Amino acid sequence: MTAEAWAPRWFVSAREWLGRFPLSILQLGMRVGVGLVFFNAGLLKYNSFEFAVKLFEDEYKVPVLDPAVAARLAMFNELTFPVFLFLGLATRFATLPLLGMISVIQIFVYPNAWPDHVFWGSNLIFLLTRGPGALSLDYLIERYFAKRG
Template structure:
């Protein structure tokens, strides 16, 4: 039984970690692609609907879009994975608790799934199927 569990951990855990990274990366990357399709509408949404506190709408739109397009690439590659998960977690928290407080339409159980997946990535790291793992192994061998 221990051998079966060991094999499952050896192969299943890295595949699960990769699947988590790919799934959450797709969610945010697709959102970023939507934003760059019509930039004027994106800025207008940040002015009129999202109203992110502390940031001017054009800067919030730029940062949000940059994070949604850049961080998923890092997640897919498994490069600087924990760092890449942080701004996406922050965005999820803002969507759920800041925007959601102002507009109940933004309250969604889906945002909690995103937060849990991103927290799992932060806590457990990217797994063996990542550039982070490969780089760490090269450094420790040197």
């Protein structure tokens, strides 16, 4: 029995209408939403770097890395790769360091913050596997080379 056979027409119509919502708008929202989380964290580190190093020494305690090096790496990742997400440029590549950061934070720093990490990671994995969508520089670059090739 099909959905149309048992579901009211308004339900089927609503489902079809919602199914036409542009995926590219959702992808843009994912890119901006997750990007802002990381970019704002990077700005905090940039604006108070000494405090960030102190946090890496006393609270985060990331193994192996010197706290100053870890703070610089985190700040670099948080200020660089979200910009790529915002622009939709090298989006799939830009998700990888951010997914790595989420993994480190989840395992070593805040294991109880898994709901946030699952949410951010799910958005990034979607972008990694499906791409940034039509509202991106990646899409424009791909179209340009498709026309030339």
